[in-house]
Amino acid sequence: MDFLNAFIALANYVLVPGIAYGSQLALGALGVTLVYGILRFSNFAHGDTMALGAMSAVLLTWLFQGWGISLGPLPTALLALPFAIGLTILLLLGTDRVVYRFYREKKAKPVILVIVSLGVTFIYNGITRFIIGADDQNFLDGERFIISARDFKEMTGLEEGLSFKTTQGITIVTAIIVVALLFWFLNRTRAGKSMRAYSDNEDLALLSGINPERVVMITWMIVAALATTAGVLYGLDKSFKPFTYFQLLLPIFASAIVGGLGNPLGAIAGGFVIAFSEVTITYAWKKVLGYMMPEGLEPSGLVQLLSTDYKFAVSFVILLIVLLFKPTGLFKGQSV
Amino acid sequence: DAHAKEVKLGIVFGFTGPIESLTGPMSAGAEMAMKEVSDSGLLLDGATVTSARADSGCIDNGLAVSGAERLIAEGINGLIGADCSGVTGAVLQNVAIPNGMVMISPSATSPGLTTMEDNGLFFRTSPSDAREGEVMAEILQERGVESIALTYTNNDYGKGLADAIESSFKAIGGEVTIVAAHEDGKADYSAEVGALASAGGDLLVVAGYLDQGGAGIIKSALDAGAWDTFGLPGGMIGENLPKNIGPDLNGSYGQIAGSEGPGIETFTKMADEGGFDGTSPYTPESYDAAALFLLAMQAAGSMDPAEYKDKILEVANAPGTEIYPGELAKALELIKNGEDIDYVGASSVELIGPGESAGTYRMIEIRDGKNETIGFK
Amino acid sequence: MIVVDDIHKHFGGFHAVDGASLTIDAGSITGLIGPNGAGKTTLFNVIAGVLKPTSGKVHMDGENITGLPPHTLFHKGLLRTFQIAHEFHSMTCRENLMMVPGGQSGESLWNTWFGTRRIANEERALRAKADEVLEFLTIEHLADQKAGQISGGQKKLLELGRTMMVDAKIVFLDEVGAGVNRTLLNTIGDAILRLNKERNYTFVVIEHDMDFIGRLCDPVICMAEGRVLATGTLDEIKANEQVIEAYLGTGLKNKDKVGA
Amino acid sequence: MNATLRNTLLFGIIGALIVYVGFAQSWNSALLIISMGLISSIMALGVNLQWGFAGLFNVGIMGFVALGGLAAVLVGMPPTEGAFAAGGWGVVSALVLGALTILAVILVMRRMAAGWLRTLVVIAILIGGFFLYRALLDPAVERIEAINPAQTGYLGGLGLPVLLAWPVGGLFAAGAAWIIGKTALGLRSDYLAIATLGIAEIIIAILKNEDWLTRGVKNVIGVPRPVPYEIDLQNDPGFVERAASFGFDPVEASTLWVKVLYIALFAAVLLILLWMSQRALHSPWGRMLRAIRDNEVAAEAMGKDVTARHLQVFILGSAICGIAGAMMTTMDSQLTPGTYQPLRFTFLVWVMVIVGGSGNNFGAVLGGFLIWFLWVQVEPMGFWLMDLITSGMDLNSPLRAHLLESASHMRLLTMGLVLLLVLRFSPRGLIPER
Amino acid sequence: MTAGYGNGPDILHDCTIAVDRGEIAVIVGPNGAGKSTGMKAVFGMLDMRKGHVRLDGEDITDLSPQARVAKGMGFVPQTSNIFTSMTVEENLEMGAFIRTDDFRDTMAQVYDLFPILKEKRRQAAGELSGGQRQQVAVGRALMTQPKVLMLDEPTAGVSPIVMDELFDRIIEVARTGIPILMVEQNARQALEIADKGYVLVQGANAYTGTGKELLADPEVRKSFLGG
Numbered sequence A: 001m002d003f004l005n006a007f008i009a010l011a012n013y014v015l016v017p018g019i020a021y022g023s024q025l026a027l028g029a030l031g032v033t034l035v036y037g038i039l040r041f042s043n044f045a046h047g048d049t050m051a052l053g054a055m056s057a058v059l060l061t062w063l064f065q066g067w068g069i070s071l072g073p074l075p076t077a078l079l080a081l082p083f084a085i086g087l088t089i090l091l092l093l094g095t096d097r098v099v100y101r102f103y104r105e106k107k108a109k110p111v112i113l114v115i116v117s118l119g120v121t122f123i124y125n126g127i128t129r130f131i132i133g134a135d136d137q138n139f140l141d142g143e144r145f146i147i148s149a150r151d152f153k154e155m156t157g158l159e160e161g162l163s164f165k166t167t168q169g170i171t172i173v174t175a176i177i178v179v180a181l182l183f184w185f186l187n188r189t190r191a192g193k194s195m196r197a198y199s200d201n202e203d204l205a206l207l208s209g210i211n212p213e214r215v216v217m218i219t220w221m222i223v224a225a226l227a228t229t230a231g232v233l234y235g236l237d238k239s240f241k242p243f244t245y246f247q248l249l250l251p252i253f254a255s256a257i258v259g260g261l262g263n264p265l266g267a268i269a270g271g272f273v274i275a276f277s278e279v280t281i282t283y284a285w286k287k288v289l290g291y292m293m294p295e296g297l298e299p300s301g302l303v304q305l306l307s308t309d310y311k312f313a314v315s316f317v318i319l320l321i322v323l324l325f326k327p328t329g330l331f332k333g334q335s336v
Numbered sequence B: 001d002a003h004a005k006e007v008k009l010g011i012v013f014g015f016t017g018p019i020e021s022l023t024g025p026m027s028a029g030a031e032m033a034m035k036e037v038s039d040s041g042l043l044l045d046g047a048t049v050t051s052a053r054a055d056s057g058c059i060d061n062g063l064a065v066s067g068a069e070r071l072i073a074e075g076i077n078g079l080i081g082a083d084c085s086g087v088t089g090a091v092l093q094n095v096a097i098p099n100g101m102v103m104i105s106p107s108a109t110s111p112g113l114t115t116m117e118d119n120g121l122f123f124r125t126s127p128s129d130a131r132e133g134e135v136m137a138e139i140l141q142e143r144g145v146e147s148i149a150l151t152y153t154n155n156d157y158g159k160g161l162a163d164a165i166e167s168s169f170k171a172i173g174g175e176v177t178i179v180a181a182h183e184d185g186k187a188d189y190s191a192e193v194g195a196l197a198s199a200g201g202d203l204l205v206v207a208g209y210l211d212q213g214g215a216g217i218i219k220s221a222l223d224a225g226a227w228d229t230f231g232l233p234g235g236m237i238g239e240n241l242p243k244n245i246g247p248d249l250n251g252s253y254g255q256i257a258g259s260e261g262p263g264i265e266t267f268t269k270m271a272d273e274g275g276f277d278g279t280s281p282y283t284p285e286s287y288d289a290a291a292l293f294l295l296a297m298q299a300a301g302s303m304d305p306a307e308y309k310d311k312i313l314e315v316a317n318a319p320g321t322e323i324y325p326g327e328l329a330k331a332l333e334l335i336k337n338g339e340d341i342d343y344v345g346a347s348s349v350e351l352i353g354p355g356e357s358a359g360t361y362r363m364i365e366i367r368d369g370k371n372e373t374i375g376f377k
Numbered sequence C: 001m002i003v004v005d006d007i008h009k010h011f012g013g014f015h016a017v018d019g020a021s022l023t024i025d026a027g028s029i030t031g032l033i034g035p036n037g038a039g040k041t042t043l044f045n046v047i048a049g050v051l052k053p054t055s056g057k058v059h060m061d062g063e064n065i066t067g068l069p070p071h072t073l074f075h076k077g078l079l080r081t082f083q084i085a086h087e088f089h090s091m092t093c094r095e096n097l098m099m100v101p102g103g104q105s106g107e108s109l110w111n112t113w114f115g116t117r118r119i120a121n122e123e124r125a126l127r128a129k130a131d132e133v134l135e136f137l138t139i140e141h142l143a144d145q146k147a148g149q150i151s152g153g154q155k156k157l158l159e160l161g162r163t164m165m166v167d168a169k170i171v172f173l174d175e176v177g178a179g180v181n182r183t184l185l186n187t188i189g190d191a192i193l194r195l196n197k198e199r200n201y202t203f204v205v206i207e208h209d210m211d212f213i214g215r216l217c218d219p220v221i222c223m224a225e226g227r228v229l230a231t232g233t234l235d236e237i238k239a240n241e242q243v244i245e246a247y248l249g250t251g252l253k254n255k256d257k258v259g260a
Numbered sequence D: 001m002n003a004t005l006r007n008t009l010l011f012g013i014i015g016a017l018i019v020y021v022g023f024a025q026s027w028n029s030a031l032l033i034i035s036m037g038l039i040s041s042i043m044a045l046g047v048n049l050q051w052g053f054a055g056l057f058n059v060g061i062m063g064f065v066a067l068g069g070l071a072a073v074l075v076g077m078p079p080t081e082g083a084f085a086a087g088g089w090g091v092v093s094a095l096v097l098g099a100l101t102i103l104a105v106i107l108v109m110r111r112m113a114a115g116w117l118r119t120l121v122v123i124a125i126l127i128g129g130f131f132l133y134r135a136l137l138d139p140a141v142e143r144i145e146a147i148n149p150a151q152t153g154y155l156g157g158l159g160l161p162v163l164l165a166w167p168v169g170g171l172f173a174a175g176a177a178w179i180i181g182k183t184a185l186g187l188r189s190d191y192l193a194i195a196t197l198g199i200a201e202i203i204i205a206i207l208k209n210e211d212w213l214t215r216g217v218k219n220v221i222g223v224p225r226p227v228p229y230e231i232d233l234q235n236d237p238g239f240v241e242r243a244a245s246f247g248f249d250p251v252e253a254s255t256l257w258v259k260v261l262y263i264a265l266f267a268a269v270l271l272i273l274l275w276m277s278q279r280a281l282h283s284p285w286g287r288m289l290r291a292i293r294d295n296e297v298a299a300e301a302m303g304k305d306v307t308a309r310h311l312q313v314f315i316l317g318s319a320i321c322g323i324a325g326a327m328m329t330t331m332d333s334q335l336t337p338g339t340y341q342p343l344r345f346t347f348l349v350w351v352m353v354i355v356g357g358s359g360n361n362f363g364a365v366l367g368g369f370l371i372w373f374l375w376v377q378v379e380p381m382g383f384w385l386m387d388l389i390t391s392g393m394d395l396n397s398p399l400r401a402h403l404l405e406s407a408s409h410m411r412l413l414t415m416g417l418v419l420l421l422v423l424r425f426s427p428r429g430l431i432p433e434r
Numbered sequence E: 001m002t003a004g005y006g007n008g009p010d011i012l013h014d015c016t017i018a019v020d021r022g023e024i025a026v027i028v029g030p031n032g033a034g035k036s037t038g039m040k041a042v043f044g045m046l047d048m049r050k051g052h053v054r055l056d057g058e059d060i061t062d063l064s065p066q067a068r069v070a071k072g073m074g075f076v077p078q079t080s081n082i083f084t085s086m087t088v089e090e091n092l093e094m095g096a097f098i099r100t101d102d103f104r105d106t107m108a109q110v111y112d113l114f115p116i117l118k119e120k121r122r123q124a125a126g127e128l129s130g131g132q133r134q135q136v137a138v139g140r141a142l143m144t145q146p147k148v149l150m151l152d153e154p155t156a157g158v159s160p161i162v163m164d165e166l167f168d169r170i171i172e173v174a175r176t177g178i179p180i181l182m183v184e185q186n187a188r189q190a191l192e193i194a195d196k197g198y199v200l201v202q203g204a205n206a207y208t209g210t211g212k213e214l215l216a217d218p219e220v221r222k223s224f225l226g227g
């Protein structure tokens, strides 16, 4: 019996990746949930906004790398991030001006906006591929690991290694900071409260002297920041490839909804629910049990509940179960 | 008269969708062959060759079929494609057979297509995955691998290949600890890597696409320190993989359809000059597909599919003068003079039985971040 | 007719209805008054099946109807209006009324394909009936207007109109008067009296307008803090110290401002 | 301009566009657009029934369409020899056991008072049931999949006429919709949406991975057809002669004729469904649904059984999508589970409904045709656009090469642009609800 | 003023409403007469087709609603007049949104006026009873400390005791010199405290006079005030 190795194996293959992936989803879901909460529609273009934001960061990173600027052990992309956010803000504000504002003034139903955002998705998608192509792009530099599996083994003399990547660390830290900031902003600041008021009752917000266009503008700016950050962190950790960002949309929406739409806390919780249900249910316990069981009793089979083919399906089953018991998500989301 | 003649070849590839990054070089390869022939002015007494593209989406039957239908309408004389096995079946059944159009796919490798009813209209310049399974098993055995974990991209290609590898490897006494599918284009592969690592094995064989889930799996596995070496079937061989993953991949090995000899080298050089990557998967095969069409037309003296379809096997196989990339003009000349040719091309085309490549494989090992050819099988 | 027995309804820790018991006699027009937040609407919602009580029972004609869904209660002859108008906003006012009667043969899909003749006849009758109600409510000119685009008071009228489309046994009116012009409210009062006399409808009326209550209701029940505070005729209630303190008040302090 | 005129004009424009394709490209392309347009319209009709009439946000269309496709295989394909004997009973008993397990759980949930004991019992039943189920299923599946895996390796179908698969596809979808409806219809708007989306993903995951049922990702190829094969027509002297008398060559005539037959079948289905939906919409039933859509609480108070109506509409709409799915697989003659992607089968249909005008059946049909037309025709438009843009450029400029290279990516971009433009000029759809 | 919704017909026809410093003006009229429409038009929430709105002599016809708020106009609409998802206290804070000074005093005053709101200040306003919502709505408008206060049926659904207090408070507010424009169906009580009364019928001024005059007019009493 060897609990330590069992735990390290579990941590290495389930806990750490789950937390990192969960944070990535959470950051994405925050953006979706914010648009839903304040502008009241499900923004399909969020995935591709992330892609575009990340793309600007990639290009800027290359530029900086070309100039020889670097952040030492940290990825240069972090330096590019603020500029990329700026570009994305411009993009989103432009889109709002040209596209969304019209429907807002027309007081179009949310579903129309959903379809409109699908159109925007297509366009963003085209732009990204046009500029940077459809391929994988690598823009990660700096120290790759905070601790790598091999180093860990050497250090501890254990059989199992535990690797912890720089990008995972950054992702988790950023997620925590961003959530705290967002919370403070929405619940404590005037601008934040005016955003919530606007989302609740547009006409009445007007009567309270809130300038709706300002609210919308601030929303898009925050969304741009969130999307770009999420996109860059995801790209650093996995890789930048335009197509995956569209695919990322599904788990992101699942996270936002399972947590309760429009609720930032929910987005975080949802991200982890989805991430961990993907990672754990299809996990093969053979290795872990191998360490835990007394000698001779180690399992011969995989001890896997379901094959990984179903990991996506399983995360949706969990989502369904959550919704059946909590119809508006874990944290009482809104619904239009 | 020379000027009136125009041969048009259609290309149905997934320019958008999950293999969009492969299709650029693939179509460039095919079009290079067309240009070569066109420039020679020797085809059918000076016909020019043009290409017409349509998007298959790789996985969208409806789109692929209507695209192919459009190409037929544009008056093509042959159809290169489709790329992915699924849409290839759909286009074959719904467009090619009804219209009596010949199709040569450079990349649809599913074993299922071998036995599909095709009225003699379907060929492919790539071998069936059934063969690759055997080859890979042999390679693994030679390297002393006793057990493997196996993951595949969840489509007909990946599944067929994984089945083939699994059964071949087991047949020669190897152990397969787990066979797990992965979906392409997903955001995260920790779950798959977790399961694979738990099952263990000397080596992780990744039967996927190099810039899709396959790369994601390898990255995840390396990051977690689960494996250092990987087995890489054809879909994983390409310069993008070592480029994106870096030095950690050194020492991994695999194989891809292709053969020894000057064919591929010449082709790579030609591709470089043409401004695209000749080693990108299925790019040589695409060149060969286009070349086969044109040579068969020359042999039949006609661009009517019904007439040249029987000539394809003839020009592709021995006996005859061996023809390599860049030698299409020579081949046309020879055929015109009534001599036999044996088209070898960039991927060592040797069509067997139902019109698919016999399959020699290039063994690859990644050294210093490069795909090195270390032998052939 | 309706017996409400020790109903409790809690929202989280808050006891909106806290042990209310009351009896509504068949054929009466019962007034239900009480301060804002006394739990009147909540009690209505419990009786009408919109909310499930935390505890307690509701009987109608001896039958336990606690927790039955609203649509079942509707078919048992229990109707209600909403304090905050619940119009069908994208439908015309006439359609708002025509949809009400239950058991229309056109509500079965099969008939929509193969029973069109019957449907057409029924529809004609319904339409006539709806127009009659609209006219009564003085909003016949709005028959083809979308219900989402009528004035606040008109919505309340429409709300009332729906209950007039069918033969009900008991009708719960939640502040029909709020926002309705007083002259029209008098007419509505007349109608209620007439329905009560001629068709023997039972009414339960929540209202803050004491004139209206006085004209129609006997008995009057006053609720406060989720419980029944007092029951009796309006005069008795008006004399009740507790009621005055909690609900009626003593009139304007600033009377002198008038005309100043 | 009055509404009827406008609508006729809109349909006229679509017609003209298709005819233009006929002349400019080929009649085969034009007919193909029509037949896929018809199928798309049917899907849009189903979604419109759910969304436009009843306000149910179903984003699981893909799943129902796929179930229709499954029906085509199970009805139309010949049975695999020996497969049923090998593992058929095992599979059937496993499935029955699975159903019983769930039934048992439901019973326990109903009968026992809530509390930790109930939770415990439920979990015990679920876990026990699951392992029993796997124990029964796995060996049976293994035996079935061992039968000539490259060609069959699945149970096969019933070998019945494939036209039967259309109603059966509807039934499959209806069955699934019933289960979903029973569990998830209580959810509101976007929560229902993601639930249905998830269920669709689950259905696809099953189709992709249960090889014994559908050959999984290996695809079922060669589903029989309800219409003759082109090759047979080309070899039929009578047909060739007739074709010749109209001045067609046999190949073209056969391909066109087959498409015309398909179109006739599809159009018949569409017309029947359209008639039924129109009748339903303009009846007290439709009125009741609109009332429910506008305000569920009030409708409930007015005696309408909202839950039952929602379930009914959900089942009907899904069944229509199932029928369309079966039709589509029949026309493709193959079931390719990998092609079922939400973008193509769910969101595209939604675009059809919204652009056409939700709440209006003719709008749905128009949207179906228009969006499908664009989906397949914007690609040439993209090329054309790029040609135009680059026409003034230096032949060797890298920018020009890059632009031309990107032309295929422009397909989605153009699609997005057109979508935004249409919605800009008629934000409530081309044929809005009256 | 002449105004209407979207491109529908005119709802208001050359209708005139005015209120002076320290005055209370009450608008009465049958349902659908255009009272609410008139209020919205004054506040710039729909397109005015003819006519002007003047504040202290300044023409503000072209200002946006939020600009009018900044100019010191406060409005309580008839329907959806609270932020349902925000707490009571946040509702009140939103009322003071444009204020930069310390508004805790005003909030305390509002809580004094409507004690129940203080009790429920952490509760989401959407969970309140009908009458409580109405109190929140009025409270929100008071928080603005407006220069003109416009109320659309503030007493609809509130209990007599609260209604009295509300009127009391309105009078107090008026005494501080703030003009108040109010639509009421509890017309008799309202007209009693009104300096000026307007009867609106079908979008046009039908009767105008002091509150007393209108109350005394038998025609008006019978047709609009319920006898």
Ligand SMILES: Nc1ncnc2c1ncn2[C@@H]1O[C@H](COP(=O)(O)OP(=O)(O)OP(=O)(O)O)[C@@H](O)[C@H]1O
Residues within 6 Å of the ligand: C011, C014, C015, C016, C034, C035, C036, C037, C038, C039, C040, C041, C042, C043, C083, E127, E128, E129, E130, E131, E132, E157, E159
């Ligand atoms: N969904 C809810 N959640 C929490 N509290 C609620 C909810 N609904 C009502 N309440 C509370 O219950 C109490 C009773 O509300 P109810 O609507 O029944 O009052 P009412 O007597 O109808 O008052 P009014 O005369 O103002 O309409 C109120 O204090 C209200 O705040």
Ligand SMILES: Nc1ncnc2c1ncn2[C@@H]1O[C@H](COP(=O)(O)OP(=O)(O)OP(=O)(O)O)[C@@H](O)[C@H]1O
Residues within 6 Å of the ligand: C145, C148, C149, C150, C151, C152, C153, C154, C155, C179, C181, E005, E008, E011, E029, E030, E031, E032, E033, E034, E035, E036, E037, E038, E078
């Ligand atoms: N959003 C709208 N769109 C179109 N017409 C409307 C709209 N709202 C109200 N109307 C119409 O305008 C007219 C006047 O409505 P308004 O709300 O001003 O009446 P009101 O005098 O306030 O009545 P009430 O006392 O019932 O509140 C009504 O006939 C109504 O049908």
Ligand SMILES: CC(C)C[C@H](N)C(=O)O
Residues within 6 Å of the ligand: B019, B022, B083, B084, B085, B086, B107, B108, B109, B110, B156, B157, B209, B235, B282
């Ligand atoms: C383009 C290729 C990677 C396609 C693959 N060989 C298939 O058959 O699907």
Ligand SMILES: [Mg+2]
Residues within 6 Å of the ligand: C040, C041, C042, C083, C174, E129, E130, E131
């Ligand atoms: Mg109430």
Ligand SMILES: [Mg+2]
Residues within 6 Å of the ligand: C151, C152, C153, E035, E036, E037, E078, E152
């Ligand atoms: Mg009004």
